[in-house]
Amino acid sequence: MDPKLVEQIAEHYRAIIELIGEDPDREGLLKTPTRAAKALLENTRGYAEQPAQIIQAALFDHEGSEIVIVKDIEFYSLCEHHLLPFFGKIHIGYIPNGSIVGLSKLGRIVDSFSRQFQVQERLTAEVCDLLVNELSNDVIVVCEASHMCMQMRGVEKQRATTVTMHYHGDFEDNPSLRAEFMSLIK
Numbered sequence: 001m002d003p004k005l006v007e008q009i010a011e012h013y014r015a016i017i018e019l020i021g022e023d024p025d026r027e028g029l030l031k032t033p034t035r036a037a038k039a040l041l042e043n044t045r046g047y048a049e050q051p052a053q054i055i056q057a058a059l060f061d062h063e064g065s066e067i068v069i070v071k072d073i074e075f076y077s078l079c080e081h082h083l084l085p086f087f088g089k090i091h092i093g094y095i096p097n098g099s100i101v102g103l104s105k106l107g108r109i110v111d112s113f114s115r116q117f118q119v120q121e122r123l124t125a126e127v128c129d130l131l132v133n134e135l136s137n138d139v140i141v142v143c144e145a146s147h148m149c150m151q152m153r154g155v156e157k158q159r160a161t162t163v164t165m166h167y168h169g170d171f172e173d174n175p176s177l178r179a180e181f182m183s184l185i186k
Contacts, residue, residue: 001041009037043078046115051126054109055134058102067177069093070106071185079149080117088145088161090124091185094131095138095170101131120145121164128166138169140181 013033017024024033071091079086090110113126120143128141143164150157171178 001038006034006037006041009040010034013037042115043076044116046112049112049115051109051112051130052134054105054112055101055130058105059099059135060102061098062096062100063098064096064100067093067095067181067184068100069181069184070103073107073110075110075114075123075145077114077116077118077120077123079147080119082149082153083117084148084152086118086120086145086147086149088143090127090144091142091181092127092131093140093171093181093184094136097136097138099135101135120147120162124164125166128168132168136169138171140167140171140178141165142182142185 010033013036014024017029017033022029024030069091071089073090073092074087075090076085076087078084092106092110109130110127113123113130124141124143127143128139131139131141145162146160147162150160167178171181
């Protein structure tokens with residue numbers, strides 16, 4: 001983490017703390033600007049990553065044609081509208097087309113896309129589209145998330161969950177394949 005960048009961001013957090021009427025020099029807030037700056041950089045580290053390279057580094061030949069599913073990949077992101085967290089899990093399915101990917105790489109690409117200012121709909125599509133471009137034409141991604149922007153402000157709906165889905169290839173053309181995937185992730 002670049003110390004100069006941390007210091008610059010911390011100065012802005014200090015100013016925000018002052019603008020809302022708090023004293024940034026009181027004991028409990030003394031180190032908050034620096035901690036908040038480091039947290040922001042950690043939570044937006046996806047901007048420095050190349051998700052396609054993550055996938056390309058772990059492709060392996062495989063002639064099988066059955067569905068591969070990795071479910072319950074947890075993620076944390078920041079809503080680009082309010083800069084509040086949203087979090088949940090992503091389920092990925094694909095049908096190998098001559099190659100498979102190291103399973104941990106699916107979690108890494110989810111992290112890469114989620115650790116940016118995001119909206120859930122785009123996050124779901126970006127994961128799916130990357131896998132279509134790099135791995136297989138037959139991909140489905142389902143994302144389930146809770147949004148703090150809905151829970152702690154605005155409508156304040158504590159139990160609301162948002163589900164988004166994006167798919168290509170056989171998952172688009174074959175409703176029974178989509179249904180099979182959905183039954184397997186439940």
